[in-house]
Amino acid sequence: MIFASDLSLSVDQHSIAGVKPRNEDCIGVRIPDRETLQLKGAVAVIADGVSAAEAGKEASEACVTNFLSDYFCTPDSWSVKNAAQKVLQALNRWLYGQSLRTLNDDKGYVCTLSILVLKSTQAHIFHVGDSRIYLYRNGELEQVTTDHTARVDAERTYLARAMGFSPNLDIDYRVLEVQAGDLFLLSTDGLHDFVPHSQLRERLREAAQTPFQGLAADLLQTALQAGSDDNLSCQILRVDSLGLRDADSCCRELSRLPFPPPLEVGQSLDGYRVDRILHESARSQVYQVTDMETGERAVMKTPSLNFVDDPAYIERFTMEEWIARRVHNPHVAGLVPCKRARSCLYYLTEFVPGAPLSRWIRDNSRSDIHRVTRILEQIVKGVRALHRKETLHQDIKPDNLLIGNDDHVTLVDFGSCRIPGVEEMYLPIERERALGTASYSAPEYVLGAKATTRSELFSVAVIGYEMLTGHSPYGEAYEKAASPTALAKLKYTPAYHHNPMVPVWMDGALKKALQLDPRRRYDSFSEWLQDMTYPNSRLMPDSALPIVERNPLAFWRTLSGILLLTQLATLLWLLHLLR
Template sequence: MRGQMPSSLSVTIGQYSDKGRKAGNQDFLGALVPDGSALALKGIALAVADGISTSDVGHVAAETAVKSFLSDYYCTADSWPVKTAAERVISAANAWLAAETRRSAGAYDRDRGYVTTLSALVLKARTAHLFHVGDSRIHRLAGRSLEQLTQDHTVRLSSAQAYLGRALGVESHVEIDHRSLAVARGDIFVMTTDGVHDAVDPATMAATIGRNCGDLDLAARLIAEKALENGSNDNVTVQIVRINALPDPEADDYMGSASGLPLPAIPQPGVQFEGFRICRTLSSSSRSHVFLAEDMETGALAVLKLPSIDMRDDPDYLRRFAMEEWIARRINSAHVARAYAREAPRQCLFVAQEFIEGETLEARMADRGQMALGPVRDIAGQIARGLRAFHRMEMLHQDIRPANLLIDRTGTVKILDFGSVQVAGVDEAVTAARDEPIPGTLQYTAPECLLGHPGSEQSDLFSLGVITYQMLTGHLPYGADAARIRSPRDLTRLRYRPAGPRNPAVPDWVDCALEKAVHPEPARRYQAISEFIHDLSHPNPAFARPRRLALIERNPLRFWQGLCLLLFFTAVALLFASHGRAGEFHPIETTIAKERTIA
């Protein structure tokens, strides 16, 4: 079995499973090698399961675990990283099996329930992701032996008696071991059930694979037969996968054909362009050229965004640009601008989005100045709902600013511009190291991002907090200082400027919520955006009588300056004191000297 896409992950898989000396086979295995962008975004998945032999439905549990993993994993969001997708799928399968166990004869005897082990391997880009519950195993060929990569979840009562300490289908919640490791061309992974690895030593399995590397199905069968020959009285299952090729580090296969489209010429108003008629220019900058256009087939209006002329030689910019519509098609929220619904093939690279009639938040703030607390709460809440839609898809917007927030005629806030969005699942598929610029706009970018640290949901929260503060006061919470962060020491100089003095209508408890949302340290911000939105409307008891922080917490720099000054004056005082005592003794010493002279 081979993946055939050029410059992509390619493997050869060998499989074998047999009931052995048992009446039936409680083991189950499977593998799935997708095509196209799914190969880059989701990878290749393999799984082995071993249902407990004491149960009449153990084989059902094993088959369900493997089939649900292989099918449901590829139904998860493309934007999710492997760990998120796989663990949610396995947890769902476990919950179903546990529910079936409670409804079955195994409700009070788990040895008769829908209980199984599961070991799964996902190969994505240049990384192997291992997921494991139970005592099936995943190994990697290492010279003349096998390296065991998973740890058995067994509890041994004696040398002859043991039971599973962890398995699917026992409880509604299960702990899943996860491990990721880099892979190289030629790596071989071996997945076995206990009927095999309890009877065949690693060196023998490695030697068998080495002698039959051209036929991995045969190697798997010979290893299983060796287990039976050595006296195994259990089912025997072996799955072997060899990595034949790894993705080209510069290939963006996850984008499909979009990344290879030619760059368009900048159209003029009135001309036809890809089935649209260009109506007028909406904006033109160093980042993009944006036009209002009419669909010549339906008459509907759309916004067309074309790559900037100035940045067409920047491959990273073009990659991010091509992703914008890909992202828009995967976010479903009333507060996020949608991609334009048109499936016609394209001849060049551009982004088409829905046309929204309204004004940006930037324009509204410029017209109205300070805004009342009620409308600010409403706008902040809508922005938060849009951000949560990104976060549920394992995406970070990273460029929330007033110019990227559009308010339509109904008052609905829409988040625009996805050029800085970070997609966890895509980051895994991009194998080349990229020197990405700092995302977003400096005034609204979280300090940790300015220091080169990866963003988080708290980074998007920081931007939302700054915008909320700005709507209420017309200023930024740290002035221009936050945009000048270049070192950890700069963080200590940041001083939050209370909103109350700038807008007396802002209650103290709202000011405290704002200060927490824009704290320079991510760990000291709200851990959920919903908490911030709640505290904007409901006085938080923790803010009702705020504890006055010690000077070292409020202003560490001033604390250490004061301490140094105190130590200085103490040293000076001690110095004068010692000089004073020395002066008192001088006359005595002189008198004694005189007496000695007279004598």
């Protein structure tokens, strides 16, 4: 992966109890190493324990220390919003649970919380309560958070939202574009309630261009002299440089390794012998190779020479290896580390014995429905392994699924994956938007709408339909439908029209997953698999539908049983006559 920015920050922070006997505020900053800084960003956290809650100090310390720890433990592929919100939801539930357990002791684990995450060229702000975050830029000071307070009268207010207040956390989130020279101030009410906005602006103006170590402590002393009767805390972060690289610099790094030439069976590259050519296209080549030192088999993917001067293509190709390294699941092809220095651009994944699912479909048309559901369960496990990393595959199709003789299924090829956490990172070249295969992609891809996990569900459901019937759910016209009008003319064909052994309730599950409007599909894969395995009465058609269409399997079993009884009765009658 290429890093196109190198964020540089200056930090100053201070926290004191003030006139109170103990300090219930808590502050923390973490600026990680360069790679983690690129992937996760730098984080500043400030929390103010609610004085009316006996465990306010414990709550603020838990929020700051645990967020700074847990946020950096989330997957690198997660977006800042997803990672932070998941950590905050867990922290909030823990605080609320602690309050419930100590209810009789009048100990409430409640605090305000404001978080600043600086990643690449963006500032991500999370906020609940009445602590604040300010942005100073070009001589102007702006409060970028909103106080969550409600006024009782002209002099009194109370906190309306905070961490630990309720099991369901309502936290503000916003994103700001960052410029070099920006200065962020995080503070608790012991400071900003006693130092006027204009005075804060003037003090920060001094820090915008000069070293400002000690300014945080000076601001707190100013608030104390103004009569602050609360704990006081503040943090100051200045963006010294974004360290943005230009396109030429990024292209040079992306082109550091040359493209390998097309390989033939028997040739070797870096100690890997080509045993078989698995796939060749205009975009890449895939080979089955053997490590000549160890005898281990692997799969090598190389870029196509057609894109040797395309930096966006190269960036996406290198991203495939990055994804494979981070996903560990028996139904996803894993990365094989290169044991020797690479002389050119390629990567290795584990060798999976088996054939593409497309071939299996051709050889097993109208397969047993129970076998199909077992295969679909494995596909879903592989896809959900990517989703847990907040990664969309975006090209789920039979050719990208390998099935072994034991029906074990493995998902391969990460060339079209979308990763929100990576998209947040600055890149001076336009990223390549690789799309999947039209016949298996959800309509939102064609219409330019945002793809979600429901889009992936559509693709898996198309595969399920094809495994059961050998046909496409909307026919050949689906591939050509490129507008809302064309899509509106499509008509779903029930699976049991192609394969009478498909129960109506199973077709109902397929039909719901294959809705052209993503809002009408299932919310989750698990719900869909449940309905694919067990009849859901809500998916049944009108009772007037003949039983042969409602449940063909039951119909033919019943009819066969009746015919068998009839034949036995006839046989007994003939034997009786012969006596």
